[in-house]
Amino acid sequence: VLDPSDLPTVADIRAAAQRLAGQAVRTPLLNVPSLDRRLGFRLLVKAEPLQRTGSFKFRGAYNRLSLLSTEERRAGVVAFSSGNHAQGVAAAAALLGIEAVIVMPSDAPAIKIARTREFGAEVVTYDRQREDREAVAGEIARSRRAVTVRPFDDRGVIAGQGTIGLELAEQAAAMGAALDAVVVPTSGGGLVAGCALALEAESPSTRVYSAEPAGYDDYARSLAAGHRLANEGAPGSICDALLVQRPGEITFAVNRERLAGGVVATDEEVRRAMALAFDCFRLVVEPGGAVALAAALAGRIPGAPQTIAVVASGGNVDRYRFVEALEA
């Protein structure tokens, strides 16, 4: 059962925005009018591949680490992640002078492991088939008395991600755009929860949707059912950042009351979205980061919205995977 003090509020997000000022990139909200004419709706793209570490994860990590006590900072932090959360925690820890251990699967994209080390973190790998990452991380945390930084089910992390929602509302207003719908790549649900909280306060008529890879639509199904459901099977997906099996407890408590629903996109649609982001926005988007864009381009957002903002949540993609998308 959730303690009410676990739940993030818009005040947390505003406080996070203050902490992140000058540390996180205020990423641009991109728009291409000639593309809008072709699509028949106005498409705004929040360009988080340009964020520090190449994804939105830096925001939540930096905010969470800023909330640690002096004693906790001294002991260091542990995180488990296949990629973007690892880099976010590693970079935030380095900036704040905190030691970080990152537990990653040994078969994670090579570039993500290399980058995490480059940020100064210690990387401990585990065998995804035979070991449980939470157990590995838990053991490290116990032995070092280190705080485990969870990737999404954490009030401080959600508050950091929510700064994207605040920026979206401000930037859209400055462009004279009324946001009918905002679509957000979703795995554990922290990013979409933060965005939903921020937009509820700043743009209450905006409908917020989770976007997931086809076959990993646990969030969409959970929202429809009103309670948390896990994925059934694991058909595989190029969206390596979005393969969490079920909604977070905290994130679902936030999202259940605030999201208009969940949408999906296939790998093929994701590749097409990556190629369109290349052609029209000159932006490198990783597969998981392109799933909201893919769903919008596929016409999956209900109610024929006139203006849709999608979060392009990250750009950490291996060259071969990107080439594959351009050549599809």
Next chain:
Amino acid sequence: VLDPSDLPTVADIRAAAQRLAGQAVRTPLLNVPSLDRRLGFRLLVKAEPLQRTGSFKFRGAYNRLSLLSTEERRAGVVAFSSGNHAQGVAAAAALLGIEAVIVMPSDAPAIKIARTREFGAEVVTYDRQREDREAVAGEIARSRRAVTVRPFDDRGVIAGQGTIGLELAEQAAAMGAALDAVVVPTSGGGLVAGCALALEAESPSTRVYSAEPAGYDDYARSLAAGHRLANEGAPGSICDALLVQRPGEITFAVNRERLAGGVVATDEEVRRAMALAFDCFRLVVEPGGAVALAAALAGRIPGAPQTIAVVASGGNVDRYRFVEALEA
């Protein structure tokens, strides 16, 4: 002989910045600290691929067209270009309600013709073997009394491009960075002239360099000689946007007195720079747009500067050309 009234001033650039506010994207100045540690200097990248139309050319075109009289606006404008200038003029004209005719070779890639039309311009094609594009454009200009918008040798165009220099100075200062050197992709020299004028006013200790493809270093050689020289031969280059044969008259009058020199990069270095921009900045940069980055990465900037800003001037690149760079 140049009329002094043809020469742009920093006041022109400040006025252009006012006109462009809300129309042009204030593109981010990107920095990746972990890359800086690897390189041994601080590298800042001005991300003009995120500009409207995918290159800096929109700035100069919009400013130039804003300066037209009511009568001139009514008659429309003509430009000849098969690339970024065409799109910049077409998009600016559409925003300002001005008719634009773009003269393009009939064998230009269909996609470039289609994109220019998508911005609302009328495309007139000519036979590259049998017709002279300036004569074709001149005939259209005469018959319609339309103003020809030159790609670089024009006071209003240079002033528009110079807004990049103003933004660079402001953004670097906000990051606490003292700009030792700024390196700018150069063909006719309008972009670097505008940047040099702006930085002379805003950051007078900054050294400004032109960057060109190897074999097309007419600007570097002209700066060294003190007078305008043409390229000798045309060895070919992937930098399709940078193949003008000699410095502009107005641009050279500005640059001769202000640039610290000219640097070059080979096609191979340009491909590596495009791949690095993909990996580290998640940005799509076209070959010509990557030449300043390539020169900086190759260690060509004299005096071992601690902080180097490069302009990534555009991102309009065919997929096959980009894939080639990633696979090099």
